[in-house]
Amino acid sequence: MASSLRHLLGVNDFPSGNTYSILKVQPEYFPPELETPSVLSHHRKPTTPDDAVDIRAFIKCRSAYAAVTLDLTLRPYPIQWEEAVLLLKKVADLKGSLKTSDVSQIFTELSRLHPDKMSLVRSDQRFIMLLRYSVELLRLFTERELLEVLQAFVWLDMPSKHAVLSLYEAELTRRVHRMNLDHLLLAAYLWRCIGKRVPQFLTHLYKSVLLNLGQIGVPELVQLLFIMGEGRKCPTDLIRPLEQLLMLHLPQLYPEEVGIVCLGLFKSQTSISETAVTCIVDKAHSVVEEMSDFAMVNVLKFLRFSYLYHRLWMEAMAQEVPRRAHRMGIQGLMHVALTCSALHCHNDNILMAIAERVPSLASHCRIKDSCKLLWAFGTLGFQSVQSSSFYPSLIAALRQRKAEFQRYPEHLLTGLLGLVFVSQFPKDLIELALSPDFVNLALKSKQLELKKDLLTLDGAVALELPQWTGPRLCSELKEDVAKMLWKFAQSDVCLKPEVQEAESALQDLLGGERYVHKRMILPHTRSIDLEVHLDSTGLPIPVNPESHAPTAPHEDSSTKSPPNQGWGKKNLGVTLTDDLLAQLMNSKKSTEPLTSSYKVKPTSLHRVDQDEGDSLFNTGLDLTSDITEALIKPSRSALQDSKGPVKLAIQVPSRNHYFYQSQHLLGLHVMKRRQLKLAGYRVVDLSYQEWFPMLRKSRAQKLAYLHCKVYNSLT
Incomplete structure (x- = not known):
C-alpha cells in the first residue's frame, strides 16, 4: 500500500527538503473549473452584503444535524502556537512509530490553532512529514479516524487541490460499502466544506441512499438535498424516491429547511411533479414570514426552474420583498428579479423595491448580477421613472468591469439586450460587443449559443441607431443565423x-x-x-x-x-x-x-x-x-x-x-x-x-x- 501511494504521488522517497513541493498537486490533474474555494477561505475575503448570508443556517434547526454536518460557526477551543510547536516536535520524535490514532489526534489538535497561524503550520516540514505518515497509514485508519482527519483538514483550510486530498478521497470511496449512511453524508459534507468536488464518491453515496431509503428521516433528507445541490446533480433513479420522501416529511420541515430543499432541487436541476412543487411552495407560503431572506430567495429560484406561477406565493412576495429589500444583497435581489422575469410577473411593488436598492449596491455587483438584473428589468419593460438611477448605476458598473467580459462574453450580451428592450443604447458597450475581436470570442464559446444574441443586438442597432458608424456583424454571419432561426421556426411556430x-x-x-x-x-x-x-x-x-399563382402580364x-x-x-x-x-x-x-x-x-x-x-x-x-x-x-x-x-x-x-x-x-x-x-x-x-x-x-x-x-x- 505504501509503495502504491508513493507511486501515485510520484515519490520513491520523502526527503525533508522538498516534500511539500512533491505533495502539491499538478494543475493538469485537477482542472481549475472542477475545484471551488474552501468555505473558510471564502469567509476571509472582503465582505459584501451577500456574504452575511449563512447558507448552512438549516443545521441549527435540529440537534440531529450534528451527526451529518460540521457547524463552521463553532470553531474548536483554540490552542496557543507553543502547543502546536510541541505537537510538531512529537511528529519529529516519533517518526515511523506513529500510530493512526496519533496521526488523527495530532491533526485534530493542530486544527484548533488560530486561523492566522494555519499557513505557518501547513508550510512546516514536520507537518508535511505528518501528511506523509498519514498516507503511509491510510488503509489502517478506522472510518471514524478518517472522518476526524477530514474534519481537521476543514479547519486547517487545506487547499482543495492538494494531492493528499485525492488519496483520502480514493480511500473513502473504496470504503463506502463499509460506511453507514450518516458517515457517508458527513464525509460528503466535509468535502464540500473543503471545496473539493468528489463526483465518484457522491455516486456511491447516492447508490447507498437507494439501498437505505427506510433510514432517511428529515435531517438526512435535507442534508442529502443540500449535497446534491452543491454537487449539481441528482441521479435519475433517485428522483422519484426523493419526491415521495419529500411529500412524506414536508409537514415536519422548518422554514429554513424548506429553503434548503428548494435550493438543492434548483441547483441539481431536479424536475419533480407539478403537484409536488405546488405542495412545497404551499408549505413555504405558510411559513414565509418566518423565513430568512436566503430561504425565501431559494423558493423563488425553484419556482423559476419549475416555471410554475404560484399565485399566493407571488402575492406574498409583493409584500415581503419591499419589506426586506433594504437589507438584501445584490445576488438575492437579482434572483428575485430573474424569477419575476421568468414567470412573466410584472409587479410594481417588487420591481420598485429592487430598483431603489440596487444603486447603493452597484459597486458590489458581479457582472453576472448586473447583466441579469438588466435582462430581467428589460424583459419586464421596467421604465426607470421614480428610480432614475437604476439603469445608470448598473451601466456604470459594467463599464468599471469591462475586462471581465473577455471571460464571460455571454453576460455582456445579456445585459445589452435587456437595455435594448427598453430603448437604452450605451454606445461604448455596444461598440465593444459588436467589435470583431469580441464577436470572435463569443463565437468560440462551445457551451453557449451566442450567435442569436449577437444578431438581435446588431439588428436593433441597425434600426434604432440609423447614424451608427461603429462595428456591425458581417453579412455572412447574419445570413447564417437568419437561416438557422427560420429553419427552427418552420419546424416549430409555423x-x-x-x-x-x-x-x-x-x-x-x-x-x-x-x-x-x-x-x-x-x-x-x-x-x-x-x-x-x-x-x-x-x-x-x-x-x-x-x-x-399566374398573373396576367399587363394586369x-x-x-x-x-x-x-x-x-x-x-x-x-x-x-x-x-x-x-x-x-x-x-x-x-x-x-x-x-x-x-x-x-x-x-x-x-x-x-x-x-x-x-x-x-x-x-x-x-x-x-x-x-x-x-x-x-x-x-x-x-x-x-x-x-x-x-x-x-x-x-x-x-x-x-x-x-x-x-x-x-x-x-x-x-x-x-x-x-x-x-x-x-x-x-x-x-x-x-x-x-x-x-x-x-x-x-x-x-x-x-x-x-x-x-x-x-x-x-x-
Missing part, C-alpha cells in the same frame, strides 16, 4: 394551429396564397410574421414570392379585385353576435373582451365544406351577398386617410409573449413592434386573448374578425 389558421383565413379573405407571406420580416426578433401589402385603395397586392394588381374564393357564395350559417354585427357594419368596436379566460385551449380545426355547412350551422344566419360584400370590401372610412401602399405585419403571439394574466407584451416583443414600425410596417396584433377563442368559432366569424383587424389598421 406549425402551430393558431398560425396556420390565421394564414389560411387571411388567404381566403384577401384572395389567395400570393397575398399573404409567412416569413421573418426582422429575423433578429426571432419570430415570424404574416406579411400583407395593400394598395392605396385598400386592395391587396401580391407579396408572396413562393406562390406560383394592374392595384385596380383588380382579388379573386373570390367562393366562400361567400356557400350556403353557410353563422351565429350572429353583437360583436360580429359591429364588425360587419364597421360600427364602434365592442369594449367587452371576446373571452375572459386566460387559459383557453383551441379545439381541433378543419375547413367546412359546402355540404357540411348546413348541418353544422343550420341554426345560424345564412350569409347573404350583402354580408359577403361587407367582408370582402375594404372599409371606406378606413381608407380615407390611407396614402399609397401599406405594408402590414400581422402578429400571432402566444400566451408566453405577455405578462402573466395581462395584455402587456414582454420586452422582446415590445421591441419587435417598435422596430417593425421603424422599418415601415403597420403592426396588426391578433392578440392571444382575442384570436385563440376565435379559433373555436365558425370560418365566417374568423373572416369577419380578420377583416376588422386588417382594415382598422389603416386608420
Whole structure:
C-alpha cells in the first residue's frame, strides 16, 4: 500500500527538503473549473452584503444535524502556537512509530490553532512529514479516524487541490460499502466544506441512499438535498424516491429547511411533479414570514426552474420583498428579479423595491448580477421613472468591469439586450460587443449559443441607431443565423394551429396564397410574421414570392379585385353576435373582451365544406351577398386617410409573449413592434386573448374578425 501511494504521488522517497513541493498537486490533474474555494477561505475575503448570508443556517434547526454536518460557526477551543510547536516536535520524535490514532489526534489538535497561524503550520516540514505518515497509514485508519482527519483538514483550510486530498478521497470511496449512511453524508459534507468536488464518491453515496431509503428521516433528507445541490446533480433513479420522501416529511420541515430543499432541487436541476412543487411552495407560503431572506430567495429560484406561477406565493412576495429589500444583497435581489422575469410577473411593488436598492449596491455587483438584473428589468419593460438611477448605476458598473467580459462574453450580451428592450443604447458597450475581436470570442464559446444574441443586438442597432458608424456583424454571419432561426421556426411556430389558421383565413379573405407571406420580416426578433401589402385603395397586392399563382402580364394588381374564393357564395350559417354585427357594419368596436379566460385551449380545426355547412350551422344566419360584400370590401372610412401602399405585419403571439394574466407584451416583443414600425410596417396584433377563442368559432366569424383587424389598421 505504501509503495502504491508513493507511486501515485510520484515519490520513491520523502526527503525533508522538498516534500511539500512533491505533495502539491499538478494543475493538469485537477482542472481549475472542477475545484471551488474552501468555505473558510471564502469567509476571509472582503465582505459584501451577500456574504452575511449563512447558507448552512438549516443545521441549527435540529440537534440531529450534528451527526451529518460540521457547524463552521463553532470553531474548536483554540490552542496557543507553543502547543502546536510541541505537537510538531512529537511528529519529529516519533517518526515511523506513529500510530493512526496519533496521526488523527495530532491533526485534530493542530486544527484548533488560530486561523492566522494555519499557513505557518501547513508550510512546516514536520507537518508535511505528518501528511506523509498519514498516507503511509491510510488503509489502517478506522472510518471514524478518517472522518476526524477530514474534519481537521476543514479547519486547517487545506487547499482543495492538494494531492493528499485525492488519496483520502480514493480511500473513502473504496470504503463506502463499509460506511453507514450518516458517515457517508458527513464525509460528503466535509468535502464540500473543503471545496473539493468528489463526483465518484457522491455516486456511491447516492447508490447507498437507494439501498437505505427506510433510514432517511428529515435531517438526512435535507442534508442529502443540500449535497446534491452543491454537487449539481441528482441521479435519475433517485428522483422519484426523493419526491415521495419529500411529500412524506414536508409537514415536519422548518422554514429554513424548506429553503434548503428548494435550493438543492434548483441547483441539481431536479424536475419533480407539478403537484409536488405546488405542495412545497404551499408549505413555504405558510411559513414565509418566518423565513430568512436566503430561504425565501431559494423558493423563488425553484419556482423559476419549475416555471410554475404560484399565485399566493407571488402575492406574498409583493409584500415581503419591499419589506426586506433594504437589507438584501445584490445576488438575492437579482434572483428575485430573474424569477419575476421568468414567470412573466410584472409587479410594481417588487420591481420598485429592487430598483431603489440596487444603486447603493452597484459597486458590489458581479457582472453576472448586473447583466441579469438588466435582462430581467428589460424583459419586464421596467421604465426607470421614480428610480432614475437604476439603469445608470448598473451601466456604470459594467463599464468599471469591462475586462471581465473577455471571460464571460455571454453576460455582456445579456445585459445589452435587456437595455435594448427598453430603448437604452450605451454606445461604448455596444461598440465593444459588436467589435470583431469580441464577436470572435463569443463565437468560440462551445457551451453557449451566442450567435442569436449577437444578431438581435446588431439588428436593433441597425434600426434604432440609423447614424451608427461603429462595428456591425458581417453579412455572412447574419445570413447564417437568419437561416438557422427560420429553419427552427418552420419546424416549430409555423406549425402551430393558431398560425396556420390565421394564414389560411387571411388567404381566403384577401384572395389567395400570393397575398399573404409567412416569413421573418426582422429575423433578429426571432419570430415570424404574416406579411400583407395593400394598395392605396385598400386592395391587396401580391407579396408572396413562393406562390406560383399566374398573373396576367399587363394586369394592374392595384385596380383588380382579388379573386373570390367562393366562400361567400356557400350556403353557410353563422351565429350572429353583437360583436360580429359591429364588425360587419364597421360600427364602434365592442369594449367587452371576446373571452375572459386566460387559459383557453383551441379545439381541433378543419375547413367546412359546402355540404357540411348546413348541418353544422343550420341554426345560424345564412350569409347573404350583402354580408359577403361587407367582408370582402375594404372599409371606406378606413381608407380615407390611407396614402399609397401599406405594408402590414400581422402578429400571432402566444400566451408566453405577455405578462402573466395581462395584455402587456414582454420586452422582446415590445421591441419587435417598435422596430417593425421603424422599418415601415403597420403592426396588426391578433392578440392571444382575442384570436385563440376565435379559433373555436365558425370560418365566417374568423373572416369577419380578420377583416376588422386588417382594415382598422389603416386608420
